[in-house]
Amino acid sequence: MRTRPDGQARLEDVARVAGVSRSTASRVISGSGPASAAARDRVRSAVQSLGYRPDQAARSLVSRSGFRLVLGVVGTSPRVLDDPYVHRAVAAAASAGTAYEVGVSLEWLPRHAPRLDRILDDRTVRAVVLINTTEAALDAVPSTFRGRVASIGIGARGVPSFDVDNGGGAAAVLEHLYATGRRRIAMVTGPLWMPCARRPVEAYRNLMRSAGLPVRLVPGDFSAATGRRATRTVLDRWPDTDAVFGINDATAFGALATLRNAGYQVPGDVAVAGFDDIAYAELSAPALTTATHPVERIVTSAVGAVLEQSWVPPSTLFPSTLVRRDSA
Amino acid sequence: MRTRPDGQARLEDVARVAGVSRSTASRVISGSGPASAAARDRVRSAVQSLGYRPDQAARSLVSRSGFRLVLGVVGTSPRVLDDPYVHRAVAAAASAGTAYEVGVSLEWLPRHAPRLDRILDDRTVRAVVLINTTEAALDAVPSTFRGRVASIGIGARGVPSFDVDNGGGAAAVLEHLYATGRRRIAMVTGPLWMPCARRPVEAYRNLMRSAGLPVRLVPGDFSAATGRRATRTVLDRWPDTDAVFGINDATAFGALATLRNAGYQVPGDVAVAGFDDIAYAELSAPALTTATHPVERIVTSAVGAVLEQSWVPPSTLFPSTLVRRDSA
DNA sequence: GTCACCCCTGGGAGCGCTCTCATAACAAGC
DNA sequence: GCTTGTTATGAGAGCGCTCCCAGGGGTGAC
Numbered sequence: 001m002r003t004r005p006d007g008q009a010r011l012e013d014v015a016r017v018a019g020v021s022r023s024t025a026s027r028v029i030s031g032s033g034p035a036s037a038a039a040r041d042r043v044r045s046a047v048q049s050l051g052y053r054p055d056q057a058a059r060s061l062v063s064r065s066g067f068r069l070v071l072g073v074v075g076t077s078p079r080v081l082d083d084p085y086v087h088r089a090v091a092a093a094a095s096a097g098t099a100y101e102v103g104v105s106l107e108w109l110p111r112h113a114p115r116l117d118r119i120l121d122d123r124t125v126r127a128v129v130l131i132n133t134t135e136a137a138l139d140a141v142p143s144t145f146r147g148r149v150a151s152i153g154i155g156a157r158g159v160p161s162f163d164v165d166n167g168g169g170a171a172a173v174l175e176h177l178y179a180t181g182r183r184r185i186a187m188v189t190g191p192l193w194m195p196c197a198r199r200p201v202e203a204y205r206n207l208m209r210s211a212g213l214p215v216r217l218v219p220g221d222f223s224a225a226t227g228r229r230a231t232r233t234v235l236d237r238w239p240d241t242d243a244v245f246g247i248n249d250a251t252a253f254g255a256l257a258t259l260r261n262a263g264y265q266v267p268g269d270v271a272v273a274g275f276d277d278i279a280y281a282e283l284s285a286p287a288l289t290t291a292t293h294p295v296e297r298i299v300t301s302a303v304g305a306v307l308e309q310s311w312v313p314p315s316t317l318f319p320s321t322l323v324r325r326d327s328a
Numbered sequence: 329m330r331t332r333p334d335g336q337a338r339l340e341d342v343a344r345v346a347g348v349s350r351s352t353a354s355r356v357i358s359g360s361g362p363a364s365a366a367a368r369d370r371v372r373s374a375v376q377s378l379g380y381r382p383d384q385a386a387r388s389l390v391s392r393s394g395f396r397l398v399l400g401v402v403g404t405s406p407r408v409l410d411d412p413y414v415h416r417a418v419a420a421a422a423s424a425g426t427a428y429e430v431g432v433s434l435e436w437l438p439r440h441a442p443r444l445d446r447i448l449d450d451r452t453v454r455a456v457v458l459i460n461t462t463e464a465a466l467d468a469v470p471s472t473f474r475g476r477v478a479s480i481g482i483g484a485r486g487v488p489s490f491d492v493d494n495g496g497g498a499a500a501v502l503e504h505l506y507a508t509g510r511r512r513i514a515m516v517t518g519p520l521w522m523p524c525a526r527r528p529v530e531a532y533r534n535l536m537r538s539a540g541l542p543v544r545l546v547p548g549d550f551s552a553a554t555g556r557r558a559t560r561t562v563l564d565r566w567p568d569t570d571a572v573f574g575i576n577d578a579t580a581f582g583a584l585a586t587l588r589n590a591g592y593q594v595p596g597d598v599a600v601a602g603f604d605d606i607a608y609a610e611l612s613a614p615a616l617t618t619a620t621h622p623v624e625r626i627v628t629s630a631v632g633a634v635l636e637q638s639w640v641p642p643s644t645l646f647p648s649t650l651v652r653r654d655s656a
Numbered sequence: 657g658t659c660a661c662c663c664c665t666g667g668g669a670g671c672g673c674t675c676t677c678a679t680a681a682c683a684a685g686c
Numbered sequence: 687g688c689t690t691g692t693t694a695t696g697a698g699a700g701c702g703c704t705c706c707c708a709g710g711g712g713t714g715a716c
Contacts, residue, residue, distance in 0.1 A: 008449060010701095010702060010703085011702065011703060011704095012702080012703095020665080020666085021665065021666040021667075022666080022667095022702095022703080022704090023665070023666055023667080023668095023704085023705080024664085024665060024666075026703070026704060026705085027664095027665090027704095027705095030703095030704080032704080032705085033664090033705090034663060034664055034665090035664075035665090036663085036664065036665090039664085039665085053446070053449070053450075054702085054703075055389070055450075055451060055701085055702050055703070056385075056450060056451075056452055057384075057385045057386075057388045057389040057451050057452050057701090057702080057703090058385075058389050058671090058701070058702035058703040058704090059702080059703055059704075060385045060671095060703095061383070061385040061386050061389055061671050061672065061673085061701090061702080061703070061704095062670075062671045062672095062702085062703050062704045062705080063671090063703080063704055063705085064671080064704095067452075068396075068431075068433065070431070078422070078423045078426065081418075081419035081422050081423065082416070082419045084412075084415070086419075087412070087415035087418070087419070088410070090409075090415070090418055090434065091409035091410045091414075091415070094406070094409050094434040094435070094436065095406045095409065095436075098406065098435070098436065103396075103398070103433040103434075103435065104433060104434050105396065105431040105432060105433045105434075106418065106422040106431075106432055106433075106434065107422070107426075107431065108422065108423075108426065118381070121336060121381070122381075122383075122384060123383060123384075123385050123671095124384055124385050124395075124452065224607060224608070224611055250607075253608060253611045254611065256611065256613070257610075257611045257613075257615075260613055279552060279578075280552070280581060280608055282585075283552055283581045283582065283584065283585045283612075284611075284612065284613070285584070285585075285588055285612070285613035287585075338671095338672060338673085339672065339673060339674095340672080340673095348695080348696085349695065349696040349697075350672095350673080350674090350696080350697095351674085351675080351695070351696055351697080351698095352694080352695060352696075354673070354674060354675085355674095355675095355694095355695090358673095358674080360674080360675085361675090361694090362693060362694060362695090363694070363695085364693090364694060364695090367694080367695085382672085382673075383671085383672050383673070385671090385672080385673090386671070386672035386673040386674090386701090387672080387673055387674075388673095388701095389671090389672080389673070389674090389701050389702065389703085390672085390673050390674045390675080390700075390701045390702095391673080391674055391675085391701090392674095392701080451701095
């Protein structure tokens with residue numbers, strides 16, 4: 001009888017102590033087949049007394065099922081991982097993952113070559129949740145792996161999507177701006193290639209058109225720095241602007257900083273609103289008017305969908321509501 | 329000759345195409361033994377043409393070496409993962425990890441039972457980097473695994489530590505407050521059980537003592553919410569306070585909000601300073617005076633140390649410098 | 657008693673890889 | 687020539703687990 005070289009108990013040790021075969025022990029531990037009550041009890045107490053924990057590598061080698069969840073963040077550079085929205089999502093996914101006993105790994109997927117197959121044909125990964133999903137990333141999902149992928153953002157053919165209703169949220173913010181008398185509303189958007197930037201911009205265009213107001217769009221990249229620069233551009237190009245809507249809160253903070261430096265009163269001269277309702281939104285001066293973004297609920301749903309393998313609707317939108325504070 | 333059931337090329341396929349044995353192919357691919365130039369070339373081109381990628385599960389099953397890095401965040405609840413400092417660390421670790429071709433997983437380690445053995449005896453994990461390290465967490469590192477663990481925060485017996493010199497940074501901030509005439513300086517600290525809260529508090533005590541100033545300490549938990557509440561306490565207890573030093577920037581933002589709501593001028597009536605120099609620090613009103621915290625460099629060093637297995641000093645402190653803005 | 661049915665159990669193959677070891681091939685030293 | 691050494695190679699074992707399959711033993715119907 002061989003002893004384990006590293007002191008780790010193996011399945012064989014459990015089986016020996018419990019007085020059953022490896023097969024029976026395996027069945028009890030993974031719950032994958034019949035076992036008598038007596039066998040179950042003895043295996044369970046053997047596991048306890050030996051401190052046995054199955055070797056995940058061996059397990060997924062043979063069962064072809066993974067034990068970790070990869071969070072694939074699509075972006076132009078690994079710097080996307082610095083985004084506060086991604087941060088919230090990562091934290092939420094890590095919490096949700098532990099509930100399912102899977103480890104959560106983080107991976108950057110280059111925007112121009114989102115090599116998803118590379119991740120999915122690794123047997124150690126059970127599922128992938130995409131963030132900042134693009135059409136290219138969805139195309140990169142091999143059809144055989146559709147059931148193991150969920151998307152936070154857009155979805156398509158077999159990849160269920162979970163997202164905030166940012167069109168509705170943007171509309172709520174813009175309607176609030178309109179209702180409080182703003183008529184020359186500028187918007188600082190995100191990069192045009194990102195699908196999550198589209199709905200808010202559409203909402204903006206629609207509302208401006210139907211209200212007969214001028215369209216004042218300046219691109220940014222979700223960062224406070226471009227929020228600052230873009231707001232500078234807005235002021236130079238359309239000095240009579242009376243409201244700036246940032247695609248997210250960071251952008252709005254940048255707008256706040258530029259306006260303050262330029263001597264404008266907020267909200268007296270120019271109103272500012274953001275989107276996401278991050279923790280700092282209520283701490284800025286003035287406190288930021290924004291719309292909610294239930295990132296945690298969205299991520300938890302996506303993780304649950306992809307790990308439980310139950311049917312989920314192809315597309316789920318979570319409502320976003322206006323949070324009225326002082327900046328607008 | 330058997331064909332691969334899932335279309336994936338295996339080592340055997342590479343060997344067959346290259347006209348060598350599995351052993352030789354393995355040696356070339358993992359670079360773990362001698363091989364003739366001819367054999368090397370043929371194996372490499374076979375890998376190319378088949379799109380072969382080694383199965384990590386099988387690899388670590390036999391070689392007993394892992395392929396992922398776990399970031400262990402010590403805290404009372406999974407909510408620690410929400411901390412912006414942790415976020416920066418996670419992003420940095422994910423970037424550093426990809427450079428070494430290891431996946432980075434995130435795990436919460438309960439403060440009262442940091443079961444590190446559970447993570448370390450999983451052969452799929454190559455190394456662990458601890459964050460918010462406590463003495464209990466260091467004690468939980470089995471001595472056989474010392475070389476596979478690095479700590480961001482405190483270190484001990486064989487676990488190298490990497491941290492910001494937050495004592496020095498705090499001193500720099502406090503000296504600046506003193507130099508600009510502040511004499512009744514309150515400090516909002518972090519939870520006392522967290523080692524990373526200790527050095528700044530010590531620095532505060534030392535400076536107050538040597539300058540003959542009163543000690544005004546109120547505990548917080550690194551969040552803006554407690555920063556607000558603690559500052560309220562400071563104002564109630566010591567109404568003549570003329571400076572508030574927050575243990576981190578979030579705390580300082582909370583202080584800023586409370587002071588603003590209470591009608592104080594910053595920095596006119598009360599100066600405010602933080603620590604970390606996060607992205608929002610320069611966006612607040614007034615822009616926050618703080619000290620730098622090179623999280624990315626620290627994390628990259630820790631990851632490098634633990635993956636390269638080269639000798640590293642038992643303890644490395646990264647300097648923190650004052651960033652003078654408008655709040656103090 | 658015989659048959660057909662369960663439910664349970666253990667033997668054994670094999671997942672894809674690395675690694676040890678024996679052998680082969682060839683050069684250099686005496 | 688033989689020994690010694692060095693380098694390249696392949697055969698084969700086996701990492702720890704799951705899963706297929708054959709067999710054992712009980713139960714109930716006839």
